[in-house]
Amino acid sequence: MDAALEKVSAKPDLLLSTKHSLCPGCGEPLALRTILELVQELGLRERTVCVCGIGCYTAFPSIIDVDVIQALHGRAPSVATGAKRVLPDRFVFTLQGDGDMVSEGLQEIVHSAARGEKFTAVLLNNGVFGETGGHMTATSVLGQKTKTTMETGRVAERHGYPIRIADVLAGLDGPAYVARGAVHTAAAIAWTKRILREAFEAQLAGRGFSFVEILTMCPTDWYVEPSESADWVETNFSGTYPLRILKGGMMVR
Amino acid sequence: MTRVLLEGSHAIAEAAIQAGCRFYAGYPITPSTEILEYMSHRMPQVGGVCMNAESEIEAINMVWGAAACGVRAMIASTGQGISLMQESLAEMANAELPCVVVNMMRGQGDYFQATRGGGHGDYRHIVLSPHTVQEGVDVVALAFELADRWRNPVDVLGDFLLGHTAEAVAFPSRDGREPPAKPWAATGARGRRAHNVTPLGSPEKLNLDPGSHHAAIAAKLPRIAAAEQRHETGVLDDAEIAVVAFGSPARFVKYAVRVCRERGMRVGWFRPISLWPFPADALAGVATRVRALAVFEQNAGQMIDDVRLAVLGRVPVVAIGGISHDHSGFGVGPALEPDHIVARIADAYGQHVASRTTEG
Amino acid sequence: MRRAATVTIDVETCKGCVLCVEVCPPKVLVMSELTNTMGYRYPLLLDGCTGCELCYKICPDFCFEVYRA
Numbered sequence: 253m254d255a256a257l258e259k260v261s262a263k264p265d266l267l268l269s270t271k272h273s274l275c276p277g278c279g280e281p282l283a284l285r286t287i288l289e290l291v292q293e294l295g296l297r298e299r300t301v302c303v304c305g306i307g308c309y310t311a312f313p314s315i316i317d318v319d320v321i322q323a324l325h326g327r328a329p330s331v332a333t334g335a336k337r338v339l340p341d342r343f344v345f346t347l348q349g350d351g352d353m354v355s356e357g358l359q360e361i362v363h364s365a366a367r368g369e370k371f372t373a374v375l376l377n378n379g380v381f382g383e384t385g386g387h388m389t390a391t392s393v394l395g396q397k398t399k400t401t402m403e404t405g406r407v408a409e410r411h412g413y414p415i416r417i418a419d420v421l422a423g424l425d426g427p428a429y430v431a432r433g434a435v436h437t438a439a440a441i442a443w444t445k446r447i448l449r450e451a452f453e454a455q456l457a458g459r460g461f462s463f464v465e466i467l468t469m470c471p472t473d474w475y476v477e478p479s480e481s482a483d484w485v486e487t488n489f490s491g492t493y494p495l496r497i498l499k500g501g502m503m504v505r
Numbered sequence: 506m507t508r509v510l511l512e513g514s515h516a517i518a519e520a521a522i523q524a525g526c527r528f529y530a531g532y533p534i535t536p537s538t539e540i541l542e543y544m545s546h547r548m549p550q551v552g553g554v555c556m557n558a559e560s561e562i563e564a565i566n567m568v569w570g571a572a573a574c575g576v577r578a579m580i581a582s583t584g585q586g587i588s589l590m591q592e593s594l595a596e597m598a599n600a601e602l603p604c605v606v607v608n609m610m611r612g613q614g615d616y617f618q619a620t621r622g623g624g625h626g627d628y629r630h631i632v633l634s635p636h637t638v639q640e641g642v643d644v645v646a647l648a649f650e651l652a653d654r655w656r657n658p659v660d661v662l663g664d665f666l667l668g669h670t671a672e673a674v675a676f677p678s679r680d681g682r683e684p685p686a687k688p689w690a691a692t693g694a695r696g697r698r699a700h701n702v703t704p705l706g707s708p709e710k711l712n713l714d715p716g717s718h719h720a721a722i723a724a725k726l727p728r729i730a731a732a733e734q735r736h737e738t739g740v741l742d743d744a745e746i747a748v749v750a751f752g753s754p755a756r757f758v759k760y761a762v763r764v765c766r767e768r769g770m771r772v773g774w775f776r777p778i779s780l781w782p783f784p785a786d787a788l789a790g791v792a793t794r795v796r797a798l799a800v801f802e803q804n805a806g807q808m809i810d811d812v813r814l815a816v817l818g819r820v821p822v823v824a825i826g827g828i829s830h831d832h833s834g835f836g837v838g839p840a841l842e843p844d845h846i847v848a849r850i851a852d853a854y855g856q857h858v859a860s861r862t863t864e865g
Numbered sequence: 866m867r868r869a870a871t872v873t874i875d876v877e878t879c880k881g882c883v884l885c886v887e888v889c890p891p892k893v894l895v896m897s898e899l900t901n902t903m904g905y906r907y908p909l910l911l912d913g914c915t916g917c918e919l920c921y922k923i924c925p926d927f928c929f930e931v932y933r934a
Contacts, residue, residue, distance in 0.1 A: 256934065257869060257870070257871065257932035257933060257934055258932060258933060258934070259930055259931070259932055260916065260918065260931050260932065260933050261918045261921040261922075261929065261930060261931035262921075262930045262931075263927040263930075267927065268710055268711055269711060270875065270878050270926060270927040270928070271878065272926075274925065275880070276880035276881055276882035276905070276925075277880075277882035277883075277884055277925060278925050279925070280925075281925040281926065281927070282922075282923070282925055285927070297693075297694060297699075298693050298694055298695040298696070299693040299695075300693055300694075301574070301691050301692070301693060303570070310705070313701050313703065313710075314701070314710055314711055314712070314713050315710065315711065316699075316710075317694070317698075317699045317710070318693075318694060318699050319691040319692065319693055319694050319699050319700060319701070319702075320691065320699075320701045320702070320703070321569075321570065321573045321574075321691045321701070321702045321703070322600070322701060322702065322703035322704060322705055323566065323569070323570075324566070324592060324593060324596055324704075327562070327563075327566040327569070327593070330558075330562075330563040330564075330566030330567050330569070330570065331566050331567070331569050331570035331573070332570060333556070333563075333567050333570060334528065334530070334556075334566070334567035334568060334569060334570025334571035334572075334573075334574070334578070335570040335571065335573065335574050335691070336570075337528070337554045337556070337567075337570075337571070338527065338528055338554060338570075338571045338574050338576045339574050339692065339693075342692070342693050343693075359559065359560060359562075359563065360562075360563055360566070363558075363559045363560075363563060437923075438888065438919050438922045438923060441922055441923075471882075477883075478882035478883060478884055479882075479883050479884060479887045
């Protein structure tokens with residue numbers, strides 16, 4: 253009665269190990285899987301140079317089967333600039349968290365985008381400095397409890413406002429493609445894969461700087477159960493950071 | 506050999522181009538700016554890249570990226586700009602990235618910054634100190650070779666005077682020597698396993714092992730120290746006092762020593778060319794033959810620490826230099842007048858030699 | 866007739882986040898009582914898997930392989 257079963261899903265070929273130390277329910281590995289699937293599907297392994305920032309995701313360079321340049325906190329866009337300028341036919345992308353890119357490295361990402369440097373910047377945005385234990389970043393939303401805003405949550409009077417970096421970059425002339433996705437539901441993951449593909453294709457076609465922000469769950473530093481983190485994204489996060497294409501969209505909707 | 510009249514900054518930049526440097530990033534800052542200017546028009550001519558970066562930190566990290574991809578890369582700045590870059594300069598040693606860092610100093614107050622390292626951790630840069638524009642050319646070529654040989658940043662310390670003095674220089678022949686192959690570089694994993702270029706630990710996948718990685722890098726330092734000490738000396742055979750100086754001021758010291766000799770003082774000079782590793786072995790040897798060492802440097806006393814460490818109390822070490830600036834603050838002050846230097850040497854001679862002639 | 870499908874679960878890699886249990890449309894995943902060597906409970910598969918792959922998509926630890934006819 254049973255027809256032969258075929259394997260239809262397994263870990264990406266470009267993932268060298270499933271053992272990582274990120275938390276239960278973390279969204280970053282879901283973003284990574286999507287990226288690795290695309291690199292594989294587009295046949296880019298032998299041309300890829302990933303430039304990785306500093307955060308929880310710094311665990312990834314050791315377990316992915318592409319060349320990686322490990323950069324310092326905030327500096328990946330400058331490192332990627334040097335790499336792509338000297339090896340323009342390689343596929344160069346950065347992998348950075350919000351603390352890395354929007355706090356420490358705001359200057360680096362804005363100038364790289366303004367210059368239209370032809371790499372793809374990928375932002376894993378969970379609104380906290382996860383690796384240091386969950387402190388406020390430039391993207392933490394108003395009201396968000398973090399280790400440095402525990403009593404009141406983020407309040408504008410004391411802590412200022414978050415920066416919607418995708419919107420800032422979309423307002424510059426340099427970027428060819430700017431989009432925002434998330435990984436808290438299967439539908440969001442599918443959307444994110446589509447916009448990542450568009451961003452990668454913008455680089456491959458030589459159209460210029462491309463940027464994808466991915467909202468990732470951090471149940472540990474959001475103080476929720478993993479099963480509550482999808483709701484947390486919808487209730488507290490994606491209102492400030494709506495999922496959409498901000499510049500350069502080619503998709504027919 | 507054909508000689509070309511070039512000002513120091515341009516000569517240093519051209520020497521880098523001829524050594525195969527194909528990536529430069531910089532930020533305008535006196536007295537290094539002319540290197541950036543020269544590179545901005547010369548790099549495109551050789552198919553290289555020159556980035557006028559929006560900040561020093563961005564510039565050094567662009568150099569990081571180019572170097573990590575296996576390209577010879579250089580940056581130039583002055584002390585303040587080098588200060589801004591320190592985290593990256595420290596970690597590029599941990600990432601074992603070759604690159605050349607030129608500090609066109611204002612005076613000589615960046616000796617500690619270069620030789621001790623202004624960054625964190627146990628790293629060192631090789632530091633080379635030319636005293637003429639021709640030596641600047643020679644040292645830049647050497648810097649790229651040493652950077653590739655040891656997979657470590659190499660600093661070249663120039664200064665305002667060197668940068669803005671024009672001399673006729675000859676560029677060393679490459680003899681068809683290409684930069685070495687760099688299989689460790691991040692170029693896309695074509696036909697090989699993927700690897701990392703990282704300051705955090707092993708370049709291998711699946712096993713970061715930071716402890717072993719950092720221990721291996723630290724173990725490199727004594728090997729570099731044994732192999733790369735460089736210096737030159739003059740008029741030391743019967744010298745009672747050796748004047749120790751580096752960089753442009755050493756050129757003035759050579760002249761002052763000649764004047765002292767004409768006045769009957771038995772004085773010689775010792776010029777470190779590598780500041781790290783400091784030529785301690787050679788200087789210790791000199792200390793066995795003189796009554797005192799007089800250190801002439803344009804700062805509040807920095808190289809003098811290394812001089813003292815090299816001789817370990819064997820002879821008196823006296824400071825005869827000091828901070829000296831003109832009204833612009835860029836370090837060409839009255840202390841560089843030959844008469845002034847001669848007077849300081851004569852003082853030291855009087856204190857340590859003349860009063861002891863009866864003792865033979 | 867529902868097509869044949871199943872998943873394999875690497876229970877030693879599971880960190881007990883329960884996202885797969887929440888996302889499974891036919892509700893054929895339940896958390897164990899026992900724990901793995903990391904100390905986490907892990908999902909067990911009941912009959913009725915449709916091979917929709919949602920568990921694979923939502924798992925941050927790459928525990929699932931999905932098989933379909």
